[in-house]
Amino acid sequence: MAVDSSLSSPLGPPACEKDAKALRFIEEMTRNADTVQENLLAEILRRNAETEYLRRFKLGGATDRDTFKSKLPIITYEDLQPEIQRIADGDRSPILSAHPISEFLTSSGTSAGERKLMPTIQEELDRRQLLYSLLMPVMNLYVPGLDKGKGLYFLFVKSETKTPGGLPARPVLTSYYKSDKFRSRPYDPYNVYTSPNEAILCPDSFQSMYSQMLCGLLDRLSVLRVGAVFASGLLRAIRFLQLHWSRLANDIESGSLDSEITDPSIRQCMSDILKPDQKLAEFIRRECETENWEGIITRIWPNTKYLDVIVTGAMAQYIPTLEYYSGGLPMACTMYASSECYFGLNLNPMSKPSEVSYTIMPNMAYFEFIPLGGSKAVELVDVKIGKEYELVVTTYAGLCRYRVGDILRVTGFHNSAPQFHFVRRKNVLLSIDSDKTDESELQKAVENASKLLLKECGTRVAEYTSYADTSTIPGHYVLYWELLVREGERQPSHDTLARCCLEMEESLNSVYRQCRVADNSVGPLEIRVVRNGTFEELMDYAISRGASINQYKVPRCVNFTPIVELLDSRVVSAHFSPALPHWTPERRRR
Ligand code: AMP
Numbered sequence: 001m002a003v004d005s006s007l008s009s010p011l012g013p014p015a016c017e018k019d020a021k022a023l024r025f026i027e028e029m030t031r032n033a034d035t036v037q038e039n040l041l042a043e044i045l046r047r048n049a050e051t052e053y054l055r056r057f058k059l060g061g062a063t064d065r066d067t068f069k070s071k072l073p074i075i076t077y078e079d080l081q082p083e084i085q086r087i088a089d090g091d092r093s094p095i096l097s098a099h100p101i102s103e104f105l106t107s108s109g110t111s112a113g114e115r116k117l118m119p120t121i122q123e124e125l126d127r128r129q130l131l132y133s134l135l136m137p138v139m140n141l142y143v144p145g146l147d148k149g150k151g152l153y154f155l156f157v158k159s160e161t162k163t164p165g166g167l168p169a170r171p172v173l174t175s176y177y178k179s180d181k182f183r184s185r186p187y188d189p190y191n192v193y194t195s196p197n198e199a200i201l202c203p204d205s206f207q208s209m210y211s212q213m214l215c216g217l218l219d220r221l222s223v224l225r226v227g228a229v230f231a232s233g234l235l236r237a238i239r240f241l242q243l244h245w246s247r248l249a250n251d252i253e254s255g256s257l258d259s260e261i262t263d264p265s266i267r268q269c270m271s272d273i274l275k276p277d278q279k280l281a282e283f284i285r286r287e288c289e290t291e292n293w294e295g296i297i298t299r300i301w302p303n304t305k306y307l308d309v310i311v312t313g314a315m316a317q318y319i320p321t322l323e324y325y326s327g328g329l330p331m332a333c334t335m336y337a338s339s340e341c342y343f344g345l346n347l348n349p350m351s352k353p354s355e356v357s358y359t360i361m362p363n364m365a366y367f368e369f370i371p372l373g374g375s376k377a378v379e380l381v382d383v384k385i386g387k388e389y390e391l392v393v394t395t396y397a398g399l400c401r402y403r404v405g406d407i408l409r410v411t412g413f414h415n416s417a418p419q420f421h422f423v424r425r426k427n428v429l430l431s432i433d434s435d436k437t438d439e440s441e442l443q444k445a446v447e448n449a450s451k452l453l454l455k456e457c458g459t460r461v462a463e464y465t466s467y468a469d470t471s472t473i474p475g476h477y478v479l480y481w482e483l484l485v486r487e488g489e490r491q492p493s494h495d496t497l498a499r500c501c502l503e504m505e506e507s508l509n510s511v512y513r514q515c516r517v518a519d520n521s522v523g524p525l526e527i528r529v530v531r532n533g534t535f536e537e538l539m540d541y542a543i544s545r546g547a548s549i550n551q552y553k554v555p556r557c558v559n560f561t562p563i564v565e566l567l568d569s570r571v572v573s574a575h576f577s578p579a580l581p582h583w584t585p586e587r588r589r590r
Contacts, residue, residue: 030359044169049098064095077116096119104167114510115170140544149224153226193210205518220300221303235318298329312333371387390408407456431558432476439557500575504525517581524578530567
């Protein structure tokens with residue numbers, strides 16, 4: 001039921017009083033975007049004036065944008081590495097922020113093979129919480145009745161460590177789920193999850209997934225939305241159901257929890273939820289034992305109105321698969337965020353994935369935008385529709401003019417706040433889940449494996465390219481190799497090439513290896529050896545499509561279907577990594 005019309009918002013009639021307040025807040029922030037940004041930067045500069053970092057640039061007490069921009073350089077993580085290391089090692093002096101750094105958020109972006117450590121301060125949790133609190137009020141404008149049921153969300157905590165100085169280092173969502181803000185959240189009829197906190201907070205990913213899936217099945221008719229943070233996570237949940245439906249159905253039939261679920265708090269809370277239900281167990285067996293899983297989400301959870309999952313950026317590769325499993329349900333991409341800072345939300349969450357735009361909220365941080373190909377950063381309100389920019393942030397936690405690495409295109413404005421299409425992340429060649437591999441990391445991995453190949457059988461890698469194969473769940477990296485086998489030389493054995501796969505995996509960054517080992521969200525790397533002359537054909541193909549002969553370079557990653565098909569039609573043998581690469585939660589020191 002819509003509330004009294006005097007509360008109406010330009011975004012639409014709010015569903016309840018609380019929503020009206022949230023929508024008014026969005027209006028206020030986006031109408032006054034420039035003033036909000038100006039005041040926010042001044043506040044950051046005032047409170048951090050005595051930090052070592054800001055003192056270095058001799059702002060002389062100035063808090064205005066012009067002075068700030070003229071005196072401070074735009075930086076990357078590597079520029080800040082010494083300061084971050086000192087904080088990690090236990091230096092508690094105000095280096096970046098006047099407020100104590102409460103923890104490090106470990107980004108999925110890496111530096112020297114390890115996750116970047118993003119400093120954060122306690123109050124940032126409130127800012128993130130504030131952005132979360134705006135999501136349902138916007139969604140309620142488009143999908144009525146979400147207070148009449150629940151959300152089946154697959155949410156996970158990941159392993160965390162402590163820095164040498166004793167600060168926690170963990171992913172931003174792990175930090176959020178473990179916080180009181182999440183664990184003791186007040187009841188909100190619009191935001192009820194089927195997953196109990198005990199299941200979400202269980203560090204064992206199998207037990208966590210198993211119990212979340214079980215709760216989702218038990219409460220299947222209440223489920224109105226199904227989600228995970230990223231598309232890859234939701235597909236992993238579907239894969240999990242494919243592998244384990246029979247055990248889940250047995251538990252439902254008997255009313256007793258599988259003995260592999262040993263976490264005491266899960267067992268305790270499931271004892272209240274799990275009751276024998278013969279009919280439900282039979283239904284699940286009937287639906288899951290068929291070969292055809294098309295539309296499985298709506299068959300099992302028939303009241304689902306939409307999928308809540310990010311399918312923009314690197315996740316767009318999963319749209320067709322999600323469409324298949326969900327029978328074409330809308331996919332809502334609700335927010336755009338990072339470990340550095342949460343950026344904004346999608347004010348039109350039911351739009352098609354290809355049309356999704358995020359409105360950056362001017363109260364989250366101070367934002368600047370470097371036009372692609374240009375150097376002078378412009379203000380949030382000054383970006384131009386149709387142009388692409390690289391995002392730069394200045395945060396309360398002490399990142400100043402920091403390049404996030406995301407490329408965004410302006411699609412329009414809500415009031416004076418611009419809306420952005422996420423174009424891509426800079427320098428990412430391959431990505432399956434949260435892993436991001438750039439060209440130099442891939443090059444290094446191929447070099448290391450080539451050394452092994454040369455040592456074992458005298459063979460060299462003449463050319464290579466790569467492909468993120470997501471046709472199976474989980475997806476995996478494919479390396480196409482053309483080998484230089486001279487006359488009279490032996491072909492490398494299957495065993496050697498399989499070990500080359502593992503050697504490459506060992507060389508890739510820690511996020512890749514964590515996905516492989518701990519999350520099981522990336523499958524074994526594959527080498528497909530192609531016959532001699534294949535890369536010449538690839539060049540001929542590119543030239544026939546207009547590439548210049550003089551400037552032609554072998555693409556180090558391919559995704560254009562005809563090229564992948566050409567490569568696949570020339571494959572002479574395929575080899576998979578025979579084991580898991582090495583990974584532990586501990587970081588390697590530089
Ligand atoms: P992390 O710091 O590991 O949380 O990763 C943050 C990065 O994930 C962002 O800088 C983006 O590159 C990407 N990302 C986050 N939200 C979205 C989104 N809604 N669409 C596309 N990419 C996103």
